[in-house]
Amino acid sequence: MNKTTTRTSNYNKFLGRKTLYLPKHIDRKRKSAWSGHIPFSHSFIKKINPNKFVELGTHHGGSYFSFCDSVLKNSLQTTCYAVDTWEGEEHAGFYEEDVYQFVDNYNKLNFSHFSNLLQMTFEGAVKKFDDQSVDLIHIDGFHSYEAVHSDYETWKQKMSPNGFMLFHDTSVEQPGFGVKRFWNELMNKYPNQCFEFYHSHGLGVFSLDSGSPISEKLGFTMGRESEYRQRYEKQAVILGRTMKWLPKPLWHLIY
Ligand SMILES: C[S@@+](CC[C@H](N)C(=O)[O-])C[C@H]1O[C@@H](n2cnc3c(N)ncnc32)[C@H](O)[C@@H]1O
Numbered sequence: 001m002n003k004t005t006t007r008t009s010n011y012n013k014f015l016g017r018k019t020l021y022l023p024k025h026i027d028r029k030r031k032s033a034w035s036g037h038i039p040f041s042h043s044f045i046k047k048i049n050p051n052k053f054v055e056l057g058t059h060h061g062g063s064y065f066s067f068c069d070s071v072l073k074n075s076l077q078t079t080c081y082a083v084d085t086w087e088g089e090e091h092a093g094f095y096e097e098d099v100y101q102f103v104d105n106y107n108k109l110n111f112s113h114f115s116n117l118l119q120m121t122f123e124g125a126v127k128k129f130d131d132q133s134v135d136l137i138h139i140d141g142f143h144s145y146e147a148v149h150s151d152y153e154t155w156k157q158k159m160s161p162n163g164f165m166l167f168h169d170t171s172v173e174q175p176g177f178g179v180k181r182f183w184n185e186l187m188n189k190y191p192n193q194c195f196e197f198y199h200s201h202g203l204g205v206f207s208l209d210s211g212s213p214i215s216e217k218l219g220f221t222m223g224r225e226s227e228y229r230q231r232y233e234k235q236a237v238i239l240g241r242t243m244k245w246l247p248k249p250l251w252h253l254i255y
Helices: 003-015 034-050 064-073 097-110 122-127 145-156 179-189 214-219 227-245 246-255
Strands: 052-056 080-085 115-119 134-139 159-168 195-198 203-207
Touching: 003 064, 003 195, 034 064, 034 195, 034 203, 034 227, 052 064, 052 122, 052 145, 064 080, 064 097, 080 122, 097 115, 122 145, 145 179, 159 179, 179 195, 179 203, 179 246, 195 214, 203 214, 203 246
Parallel strands: 052 080, 052 134, 080 115, 134 159
Antiparallel strands: 159 203, 195 203
């Protein structure tokens, strides 16, 4: 088998036959800066099949509900927790109670038997989890260097030895945003355990296990030009366009 065929079959193994995932919980009113990573989150949670998943920073649920969708569709036994004050902050903007009401209703209607909303601060929620009990965490709270560094340090001890940590906004260069600096430090320290998507503000994938390179675990090659990355970036564009132009009742045609 040549190199390209091997790589393609690896992507297919990872993504499954239907690669395009369109999230029903997203609409024009509730677009998320995360939308380009939604196909990845949907496949990734299926791939690693965690016992416990925690998200820090959920807002409308753009990222969170795509993880939950996959848990449901793939009959995983994952318990999910979304942690947020649902008040907002300087970077995401401050918002009203109706955002929590939407997330709570959507969660109750679709996922309440395995998904829990913790309306509190990250600092308050950490006490609810045993050490080494979380297999996957997505960190998307306040984006200053100090905040993301503190989220990482605080929650690292809660992670299982084979766990994964995801960081959003790794490519944002704006005053007050420090995820990029934090991520570069992590990549310098653990180059074999880090993979980064550059689209949709950047998403860092960090594997806590130092045993084998993250590329082997996920079954794809590293590098900015990898076919895997390009495929997801294409999906991001399709997702964005579809959300904009195709009426939601017709999404099932490609979903
Ligand atoms: C960027 S938004 C999350 C976006 C979401 N993941 C998505 O897919 O669209 C950040 C959220 O983190 C929450 N947040 C920030 N810092 C927090 C803290 N220390 N405790 C609880 N919530 C926090 C804010 O209320 C806000 O809703």
